Amino acid sequence: MMNLRKIIAIGALAAISQLSAAETQLPTTAIYDLGSLDTMTALGLENHVVGVPKQGLPDYLQQFNDARYTDVGGLKTPDLAALKAVHPDLIIITGRQAGKRDELAAISAVKQAGISGDDYWHGLSENVISIATIYNAQDASKKALSDLEADIEATKKHINHNATVLVVTHNNGSLGLREDAISSQLLGLKTAQIxxxxxxxxxxxRTFTPLTIKDIAETNPTTLFIVDRSAAIGDTKNALNLTKLKAELAAQGAGTIKVAYLSPKLWYLSGNGLQSVRMQVKEIADAL
Structure with missing residues (x-):
């Protein structure tokens, strides 16, 4: 096993690349960040993946349900025994697993993926290139980002920029405002004022902004986008009743609001990857 743990511990990502280049075999990885998983797939690096959290996989990543990939637990409940058995060189996590970081770091090197700051595209690009650097795939990642940017720009030319949008998360009957960089930053859509x-x-x-049906009716966006957390985590009995929600909006005099139900696992469990961002952009544009 390559000694990646010490390298990542001191934050020397460039050293990982140098080490990888010096080895005949690039590092194996277990991935809890589904965006990083779809980025690796887009870059043709999936052969280096040895473990994934299978119960959280969205439809577009179902190929990782194959027996060749070890199931390493849930997104919030990593299976430490499974990780020890597969013994990856690297574990890629998100904030969902941050509380288990020390336990994970005792098994293998850990890299936490994520996007922070006000410039989503910059953060996405850094995230993609940082993963690609580990696998000597910088050129491929830059080409993929360029293609994605061109696709987004082409999409922007064909959408209604007079539209106002509101993105909310549904959880067991409650609705809350969701800050969404895909619609606002990448597509330049105006967020309706609550x-x-x-x-x-x-x-x-974390900051939570609960919204009632009346609040949404007062906001009166052109399109209401819904990310259904309940459906995403498999809590189907508490998933959103879309027909009921539309009826409640109509009862508040807001029946003209277009309601778009986004793919739950894509939006709640994944994102920030080369494939997921492309699909999210398309879902938003198609629903306007």
């Missing part, structure tokens, strides 16, 4: 009386609440480092 009423001034709506209050946000802090829970630790």
């Amino acid at each position: 009423p001034a009386h709506v209050e946000s609440h802090k829970r630790g480092t």
Whole structure:
């Protein structure tokens, strides 16, 4: 096994690339970040994947349900025994697994993927290139990003920029505002202004803005996009009743709002990858 743990511990990502180049075999990886998984797939690097959280896989990543890939637990419940058995050189995680980071780092090197800051495209590009660098695939990643950017620009030419959008997350009957960089930053769509009386609440480092049907009716976006957390995590009995929601909007005098139900696992469990971002852009554009 390559000694990646010490390298990542001191933050020397460039050193990983140099080490990889010096070895005849590139590092194997277990991936909990589904966006990183679809990026590796887009770059033709899936042969280096040895473990994935199979219960959280969206439809577009179902090829990883194959027996050649070890099931390494849930997105919030990594299977440490399975990880030890497959013994990857690298484990890629997100904030969902951050609480288990020390336990994971005791098994293999850990890289936490994520996008921060106000420039989504810059963060996405850095994320993609950082993964590609580990596998000496920088040129391929830059080409893929260029193609994705061109696809987004082409999409923007054919959408209604007079539209206002509102993106919400549904969870067990409750709705909350969702800050969405795909619609606002990548596609340049205007987010509808929520009423001034709506209050946000802090829970630790996170901010939640609950919305009622009446609040959404007052906001009156051209299109309401819904990410259904309940459906994404398999809580089907509490998944959104779309017919009921539309009826409730109509009862509030907001029946003209177009309601678009986004692919739950793609939007709630995945994202920030070369494939997922392309699909998310298409879903938004197609629904306008």
